[in-house]
Amino acid sequence: MGTQGFVSLSGGKVHRRGESFLTVALSAPNIRFTTHFGWLKTLPRVGQAMWKSFRIGSLFGTPIKLDVTFLLVLPIFAYLIAVQIGLAAEIFNEAMGAGIDVAVLTGGYSPYLWGLLAAIGLFVGVVLHELGHSLTARHYGYPIDSITLWLLGGIAALSEMPENWRQEFGIAIAGPIVSVLVGFVSYGLFLATPAGLDGFRFIFLFLAVLNIGMAAFNLLPAFPMDGGRVLRALLARNQPYAKATRQAATVGKLLAVLMGLFGLFAWNPLLIAIALFVYIAASGESQQVTMKAAFQDVTVADIMTPADRLQTVGIDTTVEELVQRMFQERHTAYPVLDGGRLVGIATLSDARNVKPVEREAYTVEEIMRNEPPTVEPAADVMGAIEQMREENVGQLLVVTPDAGWNTDGSELVGIISRSDVMTALDVVQQSGSVTPMDKRLAD
16 A cells, blocks of 8 residues: 655755745755655655656656666565565455465465566556546646656656645545556456466456555545545635645644554554655645745745845955855855946855865855846745745845846846745744835835
């Protein structure tokens, strides 16, 4: 069995109030996806979403990819099935009257062959489960980037999450429905397979039980598993989406704690791992939705630090002087000006690239980023946060519309940083609004 849900995973350190979910948006990939964790329950990898993946084909126009970690977990799955194949067959015989010849499965290298085939069949079911989510999402107009098999099972990458409760309900329930159908088809193949082909009969029955079991497990209301998604969709029928998310996440975290405690008492590391995944994912998405609601209709100009309040450096400033200013003024990035013209930005990471003994010999002009990422004042805050995440930077220079970078420099309007976002979030949560920049400048 496994877990399934549309989740936004991320990671990072929490340094101050409000940053816990800003870290979700800024310090790590904020990927909206559905993930299907198969029979082996393991932890989500927080931080990088994938290692290295390659495309193996496509289904209904959706690219199917393999992550390199899948090549590691597939033989593990095969081995785990192989070492228990005799016991599983005996259980099927006693509980379901399957009539499977156990000796056929357990002789010589047979367990490993059948274990490998069963593991491959399991992941085919995972792909079909994800395809159910993907095709339903596409029906509602949400594009699917790909389905990827990796260490944790499968990921169907959605570019955007629906906030319409009917759409989310349909997308969430589609995966388990497909798993149930796969289970019924597998059981039909078990019944249709001649008695002499006991290995294939075992595989079909194994996949039937496993797929139906996965569907049932995924429907537990442990957000962001499928059941948790269904719960949020139902809660969102008559209340705000953000509130429904918080309620569903609370239920998900409670179930995660219970699963974790049970896993500890039973010493089941796999159950502990899945409990931790559910808790982290529920917290992350709840916080992300809260932030999105808080910054609705808020622009970069509303929360940025305006240009006349910025600390800047000149191109002739030495790296040593830059580092000293960073230490004294508690800033990690400075716009670089040349005769009043904006020509770049110098950050702490840039300064760190210079050895301490050489910092007096280098100037800011030699280490600065000549074309740092920029944003316009009218851009929405959530878009700026996404841009910071995608470009892996802690701040964006705010410049006049269509200024770009050229030989004449760009007009600097201000800067928006993670600390600006955190401060604004605190203000929004406590007062319900953000004072626009023009009013702040008038104060």
